[in-house]
Amino acid sequence: LAKTTQPISMDSYEGQEVNITCSHNNIATNDYITWYQQFPSQGPRFIIQGYKTKVTNEVASLFIPADRKSSTLSLPRVSLSDTAVYYCLLGGNTDKLIFGTGTRLQVFP
Amino acid sequence: NAGVTQTPKFRVLKTGQSMTLLCAQDMNHEYMYWYRQDPGMGLRLIHYSVGEGTTAKGEVPDGYNVSRLKKQNFLLGLESAAPSQTSVYFCASSSRGGYTFGSGTRLTVV
Numbered sequence: 506l507a508k509t510t511q512p513i514s515m516d517s518y519e520g521q522e523v524n525i526t527c528s529h530n531n532i533a534t535n536d537y538i539t540w541y542q543q544f545p546s547q548g549p550r551f552i553i554q555g556y557k558t559k560v561t562n563e564v565a566s567l568f569i570p571a572d573r574k575s576s577t578l579s580l581p582r583v584s585l586s587d588t589a590v591y592y593c594l595l596g597g598n599t600d601k602l603i604f605g606t607g608t609r610l611q612v613f614p
Numbered sequence: 615n616a617g618v619t620q621t622p623k624f625r626v627l628k629t630g631q632s633m634t635l636l637c638a639q640d641m642n643h644e645y646m647y648w649y650r651q652d653p654g655m656g657l658r659l660i661h662y663s664v665g666e667g668t669t670a671k672g673e674v675p676d677g678y679n680v681s682r683l684k685k686q687n688f689l690l691g692l693e694s695a696a697p698s699q700t701s702v703y704f705c706a707s708s709s710r711g712g713y714t715f716g717s718g719t720r721l722t723v724v
Binding site for chain 1: 618644645647649654655656657658659662672673702706709710711712713714715716717718720
């Protein structure tokens with residue numbers, strides 16, 4: 506399965522926009538890109554999924570360039586409650602997900 | 615709608631003891647998974663199942679066994695627990711609509 510690379514950690518302040526980029530140079534043609542959020546002592550929670558171009562939902566946007574070798578999760582106007590670990594994953598919804606170490610986002614007041 | 619339920623939530627075992635973790639889902643999902651998560655790490659896949667009666671090995675299967683006798687249940691067994699198996703265990707199920715994770719079982723082996 507293709508490997509993903511993300512920054513280990515990021516810091517932000519409340520109200521700012523946060524962009525987390527994930528590299529996946531060997532993404533397969535049929536792979537979707539999915540982002541999960543995990544709070545301490547909880548299971549990961551689905552945030553957003555896309556295949557190409559841009560996807561937006563009520564909590565985030567996902568930008569995927571034409572070559573699909575990277576993707577960027579954008580969180581608008583973060584709050585303290587967005588402090589969590591964010592994982593970028595490749596595959597379909599019925600593929601086994603292989604997690605990396607994720608990006609630890611810390612939001613400060 | 616409960617989603618994915620894991621039992622128990624916490625457990626302390628002595629080295630060499632055995633136990634079974636239960637995962638139950640009520641979404642009629644075909645696919646189910648067991649992961650473990652160690653401090654500061656991402657989740658690692660232990661075993662998974664693509665349907666009732668099937669199981670397959672993941673990244674870190676040694677020391678664990680699984681069974682999927684009913685579509686809604688996926689059991690994870692530790693035959694002889696070791697301190698290296700101290701971890702948080704997450705179960706998940708999936709369909710074309712996406713993955714749903716349980717809230718985890720915190721296991722300590724002393």
